[in-house]
Amino acid sequence: MTRSDRQGPGAWIKLLSLLAALAVVAAACGSSASSDDGASGDSSDDSAQDDGSGDDGSGDDGSGDDDGSGDDDGSGDDGSGEARSINVAIVGNPQMEDIAALTPELFTADTGIEVNYTFLEEQTLREIVTRDVAAGGDQFDVVMIGMFEAPQFGAEGLLVDLNTYAAGDADYNVDDIFPAVRGGLSYEGGLYAAPFYAESSFVMYREDLLEAAGQTMPDAPTWDEVAAIARAIDSDETAGICLRGKPGWGDLGAAFTTVLNTFGGTWWEANPDGSIGEAQVDQPEFREALEFYVNLVNDAGEDDAANSSFVECLNLYQEGKVAMWYDATVAAGLLEANDSAVKGLNNFALAPTKETDASGWLWAWSLAIPQNSPDPDTAWEYLSWATSAEYIAAAGEALDGGWAAVPPGTRASTYDNPNYQAAAEAFAQKTLDAMNAAPIDNPGTTPRPGLPGVQYVGVPEFQDVGTRCTELFSSVIAGNMSIDDALSDCQDIASQASS
Amino acid sequence: MATTTPTDVIDRSEEIRRIQRKEKWRRRIPLLPALLFTIVVTQIPFLFSLYYSVTEWTIRPARPRTFNGLSNYAELVTNKFFRDALLTSVLMTVSSVLLSLLVGTGLALLLDRKVFGQGFLRTLLITPFLIMPVVASQVWSSQMLSRTFGVVNWLLETVGVDRIEFVSRYPLWSIVLVLVWQWSPFMMLIVLAGLQGQDASVLEAARVDGATSRGIFFQITLPQLRPYLELGLLLGSIYLIQVFDHVEVMTGGRGAANVPYFVYQRSIGGGWSFGQASAFSIVVVVFSIIIATFGLRVLSGLLEGEEAA
């Protein structure tokens, strides 16, 4: 019925002959490029080069423009010449966006070093950086890694020891970095990454809502107290507490593991040599912690908790849909920002405890130089600027958000600075207390395998085990799985890592 | 047979064979660029995977690659998580392909009529197919289905129904919903093509003969659409069995980890065990080939054509 048979072939022939012409031109350009490629490629680079030439030989119809495009492209990409430049892989958070925006003016203008950022969301960044560092990629001069990776990579000899540089750089003042953070990024005396921003975890709460409900929050609460308050103030409009429920070792895994630690549970016991012992997921403490977490989030937690993590909770809290929130200290800055709907209504308390004295996590997004970096000296020049007190001071002046928006948690000098104290009055001291309290070396009641860590176990296997188990736990929160099934599956998963 | 014939016949038959060989090569030449390219680009990585699949190789924690025979494959048999992923994959692929075919056909039938603003409607309808999978997943999970801020739940509440945590409660079906949303337009295009290829005079004749619309649809239209539906089925299956972005963005693997997601998790997603992951994917390839061989035989039309050789 709607058959409209306009004649189109004429135009198509024209287009095709145009394309054919293009292909011929490209093939002509390509001949030089392909010989070039052949010279530079070594014996192992079979796939791409081989097929290029194979096509040239057998196909007569424009398959050659493979090479042609490569030629175009190569000159476009590498054309920038001899100016010093470095590639930096960095995670996509507000503080990192800020430094990327300030780099040309504050760094490149002084040093002439161009910084080429790769900006990726956390999970993707981790995939790429881990592969690049561990399997020899040479793509990045500086990479952003977390406290989980830094000492592990350092122990395996994949990263440059920054102490050798810092020792000869008095301006850098490495002693200004918080000892706990420095310790978390070190392995056997070597510092393998410098913190760009660091955080612990604590409870944020709406003082007004708690007051209206006749509740008071201690400065160092227990989980039982927090749960009682949450259940007491939970209503249809406002949930008692926002807790992470989204799968991922760094999402639900981080929040839950701090609870697990203080409940006296753990993922694995440690063998005498520090390697991974038997999985402890089937132990009563583990079950108790998981039941507590799941029940609390179901009774008094946010809606759709199984899909919530930092960003979702941030929104709910700013919308007034939750009264408390247990998460990263860095959130405080966002809640007290000028455009925040809840500015001035908040108070903060240390991470809740049960069996242990402290339970807050410790995390730092940090910059490191891979051992295979093409130019470690230039990399250090950048790294020592980006993680310096000097950058923090300059950013405090230059950023729209002012001093409150500078990367927190890394250096004592930030917290001594009157400008920062004024801008971050509401949360600076509480953040500092939380950072200092984080039990990095002894998070629970039993020895842990691997390297130090609070909200994770410092072994590479935890990334996989934590993520797959939190998928199960998230299903429990969503009501699609029983705690028994989740625990028994998780025990199986964790057991595979035992030795 | 050649040994007992006289020499001139041998000459001639050799001549014929030479010509035949030449003809064979003449026929092959146009195929070679595509074939060689595909072999080189896809089979070299495949051979790597095949090799990795018989080794024990993890890069986190870093361990040297060692040959371990078929133990990665043996592991498969006992791995219940792989079985779960396989089941999820089958459910996800079958339901999303069939549903999008169904919805696509429905849309095509609606659009094949005289409707005011037909072209405009068709334009709107194909848009979901053009959107990046990552973005479509994000839009649906955070803006449509989300319990707190989602439009669907907001509508549900205004008509007095309790809000539902779609993605949390029904992870698999939420993903299928988005897949159907994205792929129905594609199916619609294919079916529309089929409907427009219908012979109008046959339809007219049937109508004159007093056939009911229902009768015409089932007796004439549907059989004619069959090759198009098969094409949709084939292309849909090939692409939908590889769904990954939707799973990752919408559920993070919770309750809906399919085989590609599982393989991802064993490798760069955190497991870093490339030996195991390779073995899993080799098995997937073998399975797919078996299923496809049967499938294509069932889909009669797809591999038929003039047998000239």
Add this chain to the structure above:
Amino acid sequence: MSGGNTGPVVGARGLGSFLLGIATWIITLLFFFPVFWMVLNGFKEEVDANTDPKLFFDPTLDRFSEVTEDTTGLLSFSEAFANSFWSVLISTIVVMAMAIPAAYALSIRPVEKWRDVLFFFISTKFLPIVAAILPLWIIARDAGLLNTRLVLIILYTAMNLPLAVWMLRSFFNEVPKELIEAASIDGAKISSQIRSVILPIVAPGLAATALLCVIFAWNEFFLAVQLNPVDGTTVPVWVQSNVSSRGNFLAKLSAASTLATLPVVLAGWVAQKRMIRGLAMGAIK
């Protein structure tokens, strides 16, 4: 939407037809709504996007200017767009250039075992790409191809070639035998046979195929981010770089997605008629 009862009953034709028309409109608008909502969110402030659904708000272009802002050292939209454009365009041309003769050799003058060849092409799509990424990365690294457009061009070509071969083969089957016979009696070479006889007939099919290749290549994320994180990366990676784990990003992401989707949507809208006609030729009879 139930497919069965769409044919108008002759007696009640007018009203039935009218109601069906209304239904078509409603269904279409529902179908399109998520896209509309995404575009709308791109014009919001983050606070308006991350709350209960808001249809009325102060529209702003700030998100669009934020995401398109050029910061030295960061992947800009224009850069990602250029990379996408060239990778997609060239790979599609190469795909068509190889698929046309291949389809010829699989339909018009088929090689022996053409079924197996065709099946081989399709079977290359069975390997989950996540499983092949490490070998691909190693090969690309050793060949010095990481962070180049070339690597994406090669892989997008390989990714789309099976689809193109498959579709073009069925279109070529539609070309009347007599025309080809006539052309080969004239002694025309294969290339000119294809050019002068076959291509004009299958042109809509070519367009449909090329468009599908463009869509799949344009939206490809995984290979681009894994192999080209530093240079030569594409629009989907740029879209993803607006996601933050420590702040709101919905409005920004919507604006970025709108921009990223626009080129294929425009291409799809412009070419849809041709695409339907092209697919109609694929009637595998």
